[in-house]
Amino acid sequence: MSDCIFCKIVAGEIPAAKVYEDQEVLAFLDITQVTPGHTLVIPKKHFRNLLDLDGQTSTAIFSKIPLIANQLKDKLGANGINLLNNSEEAAGQTVFHTHFHLLPRFDDQDGLAITFATNQPDFDELGRLSQLLQIGE
Numbered sequence: 001m002s003d004c005i006f007c008k009i010v011a012g013e014i015p016a017a018k019v020y021e022d023q024e025v026l027a028f029l030d031i032t033q034v035t036p037g038h039t040l041v042i043p044k045k046h047f048r049n050l051l052d053l054d055g056q057t058s059t060a061i062f063s064k065i066p067l068i069a070n071q072l073k074d075k076l077g078a079n080g081i082n083l084l085n086n087s088e089e090a091a092g093q094t095v096f097h098t099h100f101h102l103l104p105r106f107d108d109q110d111g112l113a114i115t116f117a118t119n120q121p122d123f124d125e126l127g128r129l130s131q132l133l134q135i136g137e
Helices: 005-010 055-076 123-132
Strands: 018-021 025-029 039-043 080-084 100-105
Touching: 005 025, 005 039, 018 055, 025 055, 039 055, 055 080, 055 100
Parallel strands: none
Antiparallel strands: 018 025, 025 039, 039 100, 080 100
16 A cells, blocks of 8 residues: 555565564564563555454464564563554554554563553353354355
């Protein structure tokens, strides 16, 4: 896509601080650096978001994420890694080219807080939701 910033990075039209690249996947440091080493992992082929990925591209990306995450952890001395994806505006997506954030974590001194609300529906409600969400083979 001609107006996609990540497609422009893939095409070499915009510079990026690359940490990994192969035929299908590119990983580069995010310019915002939420934590030191904050890396974006993207497919080179344009997909709007996770909901649009095909199987081959999903396999390519998810087979490389552990390699990249371990490099970040080992080289930066991180104590952990968060993997984050925002798909669609309601989830906070602002760049509409599939990307995954790898966020090295440094205990609770890195300034990043990810919290989840505690919602505890009764088990019957979970059962109804489970039935609704069944995926056939």
